[in-house]
Amino acid sequence: MALAIARKQRRAGVREAAREEILQAAWKLARDKGPAALTLRDLAKAVDLRAPSLYSYFPSKHAIYDAMFAEGNRRIWQYVRQQPAEPDARQQIKVWMRAFVRFCCNDPALYQLLFQRSIPGFEPSRQSMELANQALEWGRAALVDAGVHDPAASDMLTAITSGLISQQTANNPGGDRWIRLCDDAVRMFFDHFDRRQGGSKHDPDD
Amino acid sequence: MALAIARKQRRAGVREAAREEILQAAWKLARDKGPAALTLRDLAKAVDLRAPSLYSYFPSKHAIYDAMFAEGNRRIWQYVRQQPAEPDARQQIKVWMRAFVRFCCNDPALYQLLFQRSIPGFEPSRQSMELANQALEWGRAALVDAGVHDPAASDMLTAITSGLISQQTANNPGGDRWIRLCDDAVRMFFDHFDRRQGGSKHDPDD
């Protein structure tokens, strides 16, 4: 019995590895031509299969997008969270935002798929969406930690962040014309909400 | 001779009117399903023609997108410029930005086509692009008028603007969760660049 189970698990592991390989190839194609231009034929060719064989691993093309969405979320938030810890809450946010912006600008395909809903007809599944929501919630909590209590503040910060990224990728791809405004933008943001709250907190520069 | 020319012009006018009607129908479809989902069949049906007949008016689908791009630019900037004139340069910018954001949020399809490059393979022609560039230049000049000389400022302002719009349309379509942050964002922006320049100018509230 134990042996049979072990064999099953090994098989499951192999299958999982194959799915993973397909996903990585899908990301590579998405980066080359945009996530919307992904086709099953191209994807199959990239992993040395025929298109119908992909259906052994994913039930549909949308399921592939959904898996990409989930995997992309895991990847970006892992990257952000592994940034060095900062004693100061605002400095921490600055570091996180810098990492987030950099990551997205280096991988516009990921930004489009995860945050711009650029695939016609694709909606992430509940499960996958939850990953994204957790991250947002975590960001809101960080702001409260940093002494910003205005509920509109987190909306303002997500707007600034997405604005920097979309301008950067649309109008200066590969450059840093908007990326380099990132720190300044965070300063601007904190100064503003400090003034509105009356009580100004620190925000020491790097 | 004069008569022949007049006839030619009348004909040209009819043709122009038909092109205009096609364009309006194209915008209607783009608003319904997104600009990327526009098809010649649907478009033809909307103006009571068969698909091939559209080629009498536009040489290709991309030409239709290009005409939409140009027409959309004319439309949005006309709307912005027809806003009430304000004696104060900053108040003027606030009014313009409010109008711009409102216009884009009411017509996300326009925003996508003009500013998000969401159509795979479509690049606006030189001619059409010039319209867009003039508008940007005009915005930069307005900032100088308002006493903001930092060249990075206009990039920051476009980032804030596009961030508000994209968050609004992506995460709260039909609502005003980000739209209502618009005035506050402009204040934040001016305060920030005032401080950096040392010399603080006015910015009276409405």
Added chain:
DNA sequence: GTCTATATTTGGATAGAC
């Protein structure tokens, strides 16, 4: 200028042999 008919291409997805 408009039509019918059609070429051409390109996708996603399925059937069934192996």
Added chain:
DNA sequence: GTCTATCCAAATATAGAC
């Protein structure tokens, strides 16, 4: 699980009659 063969649908674009 993988393949070949195929289906089916959708889309741009062209040819040629009227």
